[in-house]
Amino acid sequence: xxxxxxxxxxxxVASLVAVGAASAADPRPEIALTIDKDQFQPAEIKVxxxxxxxxxxxxxxAKPIEFESKDLRVEKVVPPGxxxxxxxxxxxxxxxxxxxxxxxAATGKIVAE
Amino acid sequence: xxGTFVITLREGFEAALxxxxxxxxxxxxxxxxxxxxxxxxxxxxxxxxxxxxxxxTALSGPLLDLGPDVIGLAVxxxxxxxxxxxxxxMRQHARAMTxxxxxxxxxxxxxxxxxxxxxxxxxxxxxxxxxxxxxxWGLLTQATSTSGWASALGxxxxxxxxASLGWAIFRGSRHVSLQRFFGVTSVFLLLLAAGMFSTGIxxxxxxxxxxxxxxxxxxxxxxxxxxxxxxxLNGLIGYRARPTVLxxxxxxxxxxxxxxxxxxxxxSSPRSTTPxxxxxxxxx
Numbered sequence: 001x002x003x004x005x006x007x008x009x010x011x012x013v014a015s016l017v018a019v020g021a022a023s024a025a026d027p028r029p030e031i032a033l034t035i036d037k038d039q040f041q042p043a044e045i046k047v048x049x050x051x052x053x054x055x056x057x058x059x060x061x062a063k064p065i066e067f068e069s070k071d072l073r074v075e076k077v078v079p080p081g082x083x084x085x086x087x088x089x090x091x092x093x094x095x096x097x098x099x100x101x102x103x104x105a106a107t108g109k110i111v112a113e
Numbered sequence: 114x115x116g117t118f119v120i121t122l123r124e125g126f127e128a129a130l131x132x133x134x135x136x137x138x139x140x141x142x143x144x145x146x147x148x149x150x151x152x153x154x155x156x157x158x159x160x161x162x163x164x165x166x167x168x169x170t171a172l173s174g175p176l177l178d179l180g181p182d183v184i185g186l187a188v189x190x191x192x193x194x195x196x197x198x199x200x201x202x203m204r205q206h207a208r209a210m211t212x213x214x215x216x217x218x219x220x221x222x223x224x225x226x227x228x229x230x231x232x233x234x235x236x237x238x239x240x241x242x243x244x245x246x247x248x249x250w251g252l253l254t255q256a257t258s259t260s261g262w263a264s265a266l267g268x269x270x271x272x273x274x275x276a277s278l279g280w281a282i283f284r285g286s287r288h289v290s291l292q293r294f295f296g297v298t299s300v301f302l303l304l305l306a307a308g309m310f311s312t313g314i315x316x317x318x319x320x321x322x323x324x325x326x327x328x329x330x331x332x333x334x335x336x337x338x339x340x341x342x343x344x345x346l347n348g349l350i351g352y353r354a355r356p357t358v359l360x361x362x363x364x365x366x367x368x369x370x371x372x373x374x375x376x377x378x379x380x381s382s383p384r385s386t387t388p389x390x391x392x393x394x395x396x397x
Contacts, residue, residue, distance in 0.1 A: 014187070028321075052320075052321030053321075063251075063254055063255060064250070064251035064254055064255075065251070066248065066251055072319070073315075073319050074319060077169075077244075077247040077248060077250075077251050079169065079170045079251075082170075083178075084178065085178035085179055087179070087182070087319075087320035087321055087322075088319075088320075088321060089318060089319055089320065089321035089325045090321055090324075090325055091325075092325075102251055102252060102255045103255070
């Protein structure tokens with residue numbers, strides 16, 4: 001099984017390096033998004049169109065949320081009290097809705113312009 | 114309850130499919146004594162999924178921002194590599210396996226490294242495992258006590274159902290001839306790997322590491338890939354209800370490149386009596 005682990009570790013390291021190099025070469029704007037008492041703040045995020053960016057989601061609820069967007073094809077669980085980065089691709093001008101998959105009443109949108 | 118049932122069934126199906134094929138493969142080549150490679154790989158996949166879920170929940174820091182994304186990507190591409198390798202190997206031996214079958218089997222055991230089986234089992238389980246663990250944990254903490262139990266029960270039933278399907282594949286293909294099994298599963302693994310490759314490329318696209326492309330088609334209204342049937346097809350052949358041009362393109366590209374690699378010499382070989390097995394349902 002030693003060779004198996006070698007393959008896995010080589011794959012992992014290669015991906016780490018690739019993603020690390022890609023993100024170093026391309027410093028993305030980071031946009032903070034907080035959810036507190038089941039409300040996203042801000043509920044509307046404005047971003048520049050055609051530029052990749054990162055949404056930094058902080059969950060101040062006492063329970064986990066899943067930051068999800070069908071338009072952006074993103075879903076990521078954020079444990080209570082934690083902060084998670086969500087990489088978003090360059091967007092064409094338009095409005096992209098997101099919500100908490102565990103509590104669909106909590107919604108917000110990203111407006112690219 | 115229905116919701117969690119569908120989730121674990123869908124996520125578990127692909128893992129069960131891969132494990133079913135891998136155990137059948139070991140049984141076919143008379144390598145039952147090597148079952149532990151598949152078992153250990155699968156168990157390690159489960160443990161790694163739970164461990165990653167706990168780590169992400171309990172810790173935080175710069176490594177954990179994107180760490181799970183990176184691990185997810187690495188596992189997908191490692192899975193594509195080992196599945197292609199294994200499919201290629203099976204294809205070679207499906208053609209050669211006429212005549213003295215036992216001799217060929219011994220040769221197979223001698224030449225094919227069994228740890229590849231372990232890696233296939235591990236990536237098959239771990240690929241969706243960590244996300245499923247996190248999602249289920251999140252869902253369960255949301256629920257009030259009564260519906261929480263129903264959700265947990267649904268999740269367990271989904272996993273049991275998925276495992277039963279894997280078992281059915283194992284039992285059902287026991288009497289299929291070795292050559293036919295190799296021929297059919299090599300097609301299967303090709304489609305499975307194409308689906309994974311497309312998923313990996315799609316993730317890179319979603320994160321903005323590859324240029325964004327428009328949606329190629331949207332058949333969600335017809336067959337949602339988050340439903341049971343759509344989910345099966347997703348696990349089986351990589352069906353997507355709403356892929357981008359890049360995802361659909363990379364699926365095709367993989368099929369053409371790997372298909373050429375696997376079948377180029379096979380098409381002209383008069384010894385090739387293997388059915389092409391274009392209908393994957395054969396092995397299910």
